[in-house]
Amino acid sequence: MEVEQFVRHFENAVEGIEPESLTPQTQYHRIPQWDSLALLCLLAMIDCEYEVQVPGMELKQCDTLEDVYKLVVAKKALKAA
Numbered sequence: 001m002e003v004e005q006f007v008r009h010f011e012n013a014v015e016g017i018e019p020e021s022l023t024p025q026t027q028y029h030r031i032p033q034w035d036s037l038a039l040l041c042l043l044a045m046i047d048c049e050y051e052v053q054v055p056g057m058e059l060k061q062c063d064t065l066e067d068v069y070k071l072v073v074a075k076k077a078l079k080a081a
Contacts (some may be wrong), residue, residue, distance in 0.1 A: 001050070001076075006069040013045035014038045022064035042068075052076050 003024045011017045016033045026036060028042075031063075039056070046054050052075040054068075062068045 001069075003066055003069045006072065007050050007065050009045055010065055011040065013041045015041070015069065022065060024064065025074065026065050027063055028065050031048075040049075046072055047064065050076060054077055 007022050007024055007026070010021070010028065011019055011022055012031050014031075015038075017031070022028075022031070038042060039059075043054060043056070043059070046052060050072050052072060054071060054075060059068065062071055
């Protein structure tokens with residue numbers, strides 16, 4: 001899994017985001033489309049695409065999309081162990 005692929009999945013999951021408009025350094029919670037529905041879409045995408053669950057409290061500690069990606073990678077590693 002690559003961080004760029006994760007960003008593309010995020011763009012597809014959250015309505016109203018132009019394809020290839022975000023980067024790993026994007027502060028996802030500052031984009032205009034970020035709201036409670038976007039949060040649910042993100043959590044659903046992570047569950048469906050990466051087969052891990054991320055608690056909302058852990059997600060709140062992330063600032064950028066790359067931070068979220070690293071959290072997902074860590075969760076996948078724990079699940080595989």
